[in-house]
Amino acid sequence: IYGLGELIVQGAVTPDHFEVDKATLKIKTKTVGNxxxxMIWRHGETVIEKLTSTSRDRQKVTDSEVVAIAKLGLQLEKHYYFPQxxxxxxxxxxxxxTQTRPITTLGSASKHTNTQRVSLEAQLPKTVLLTGDPASPGIACGPVQIIKGVSEIGKVHSGDxxxxxxxxxxxxxxxxKAVAIITETGGRTSHAAIVSRELGIPAVVGARGALKKLTNGQVVTVHGSKGEILKGGMSKGALLQNELKSEQKVIPIDKLPRIATRLYVNLAEPDKVEEVAKLPVDGVGLLRAEFMIAGIGxxxxxxxxxxxxxxxxxKLSENLxxxxxxxxxxxxxYRATDFRTNEYRNLIGGKEFEPEEANPMLGYRGAFRYISDPAVFKLELAAIKRVRNQHNLRNLWLMIPFVHTPEEMIQVKKIVVSVGLNRGSSFKLWMMCELPANVILLDQFIDTGIDGISIGSNDLTMLILGVDRDNSEVAGVFNERNPAVLWALEGGITTCRKRGVTVSICGQAPSDYPELVEKLVDWGITSVSVNRDVVAQVHETIHAAELKLLANKGKKR
Structure with a gap:
């Protein structure tokens, strides 16, 4: 187009479209838009100018310029080892x-014409009803169904x-069943955000006033990437385009360069496991127990x-x-259950067995619960044994969450060993590193006899900064890139490297911040576990960070 590219992003103009043969650099397809x-930059500001009738239908760049740009594209792909x-x-x-970044949605090209490729953004409703934190990417529309408690979840129907x-x-x-999620409270590490990303549906959290401003049956469009709730729905054409966009998210495994850092995926839901298993990952770095147990009910x-x-x-062994x-x-x-008491109470029979706590986040959970009342933990261990021994699936490992002291870790290990699960080449025992004490006393925790740690950056950030990660009022303070958190991450990784145990990270941070992934690689992290929707991006970030690390080492020699 003529002028600045902002009008393309807005969908306000239709750009010229060219397709160039990669092998011969000949122009195969050319469509000139009207x-x-x-948008022009003039006198220190951008202004919109109408084009003359003679220039509207004119080809905006010459054929030789198109070929020159294609050549630059090939050079950049060669330089970064990945299509750009x-x-x-x-x-x-x-x-x-002006910018280059890896393509992470390679797949079969759409057969639709250039006119049909008009920006999806331009077809969205214009009225913004509410805004919040973008928690899970994507766009979806449907009728609102407000839920004020667990007893009302039956009101939600497919497409709501x-x-x-x-x-x-x-x-x-x-x-x-829902096509999108909106919550009034919570941040991007809240339950709603985590589950929505796993289900692959858009979500906006921390949308204040949603329960008052929205009404049941009202049709809205949820823009999970921008954190916006828009008035009205989308046209059938826009919905089709959105579906086609989703269908094209095919990762070319054979084209991905090899990396030394292991790349794992975070999972909880068994429904889409076959699809996720096809991704170029080295395994599951965090399998959450809570969602499976909630499914048992x-x-x-x-x-x-x-x-x-x-x-x-x-039931648990079948899921595993x-x-x-x-x-x-x-x-x-597999991370053993880390239910908080308020979550356990909502299960059938839960109120009989769970205390009411003023602050469940810092209450009766994790390792302390296993030691105080090992009966439930032993059921989990029985399920693990069955999967490993009866089904001969020796790739199932165990991770212990929320461990306050090294003494707690020793007590938990005794329970694990008592049921016949012993550490070895095929059975690794990890510990979640999510409390400041885990970082400060990491040498002592390693002395108890563990094979590795996985840094839970969500809780670790919360506890270092003293910020409730589920409280949208203080969401702006929650920041995994805070110097205090970075100090803890670097210290934990360095200690594990010195002691010869593996160190991973499974919180939200590496899924959101490429610059943090670079630091983790530079510090020597063994593996990174991320949401399934960012596997390709993080893979490329790791690859680039490793190349940079090698280049720097070469210069020092």
Whole structure:
């Protein structure tokens, strides 16, 4: 187009479209768009100018310039070892590259014409009803269904936009039916955000006033990438375009360069495990227990009370088997239950067995719970044993969350060993490193006899900064790149390297911040575990960081 590229982003103009043969550099397809206006930089500000009738239908760049840009694209791909998405500009007949980044959505090209490729953004509703934090990318529309408690989740039907103050594991069955999620509270590490990313549906969290401003049955469009809730829906054409855009997210595994840092994926839901297992990952770095147990629906202690604990073991082992079979022989690191008491209470029978706590986030959870009342933990261990021994899926490992002291880790290890699960070449025992004490006393935790740690950057950031990560009021303070958090990350990685144990990270941070991934690689992290939707991006970031590290080492020699 003529002028600045902002009008393309807005979908306000239709650009010229060229396709160049990669091998011969010959122009295969050329479509010239009709451009009525242009954004121009003039006297220190941008202004919109109408174009003359003679220039509107004119080809904006010459054929030789198109070929020159294609050649630059090939050079950049060769330089970065990966196909690139490039932004460029031409001034005084000179081509300038303004930005380049890896293409992460390669797939079969759409057969639709250039006219049908008009920006999806331009077809969205214009009225913004609410804004919040963009928690899970994507765009979807549907009728609002407000849920004010777990007892109302049955009101959600397929295709609804679920709106709630917040969500917890009991909401998952309803979230599976929804096309999008909106919550009034919470940040990008909240339950709603984590589950929405796993389900692959857009979500906006921390949208204040959603319960008052939205009404049941009202049709809205949720823009999860921008954190906007828009009035009205999208046209059928826009919906089709959105679906086509999603369908094209095919990662070319054979084209991805090799990396030394292991790349894992975070998972919780067994529904899409076959699809996720096809991604270029080295295994599951965090398999959350809570979602599977919420799916079972009944408190484990009620199973024990009713002398039906075998049913719990049956159901949990089947879920674990699904993950392990899909990823075999790649490891699946199962994090044992880290339910908080308020979440456990919502299960069938939960109120009989769970205390009411003023602050469940810092309450009866994790390793301390296993030691105080090992019965439920032993059911989990029985399920792990069954998967490993009866189904011969030895790629299932165990990770212990929220460990306050080295003494707690020793006590938990005794329980694990007592049921016949012993550390070895095929069974690794990891510990979540998510409390400041875990970093400060890491040498002592390693002395207890663990194979590795996984840094839970969500809780670690919360506890270092003293910020409730589920509280949208203080969401602006929550920052994994805070110097205090970076100090803890670097210290933990350095200690593990010196002691010869593996160190991973499984919080939200590496999924959001490429610059942090670079630091982790530079410090020597063993593996990074991320959300499934950013696997390709993080893979490329790791690759670039490793190349940079090698180049720097070469210079020092």
């Amino acid at each position: 451009q009525e206006k242009a 998405d490039i932004e460029w500009a031409i001034e005084n007949k000179e081509v300038f590259i 936009v679920l709106v709630a103050a917040q969500t917890n594991p009991d909401y998952v069955p309803a979230m599976r 009944t408190h484990p202690k009620k199973f024990i009370h009713d002398k039906k604990q075998h049913l719990f073991v049956d 088997k699904t993950f392990c079979e899909a990823f075999h022989p790649r490891p699946v690191v």
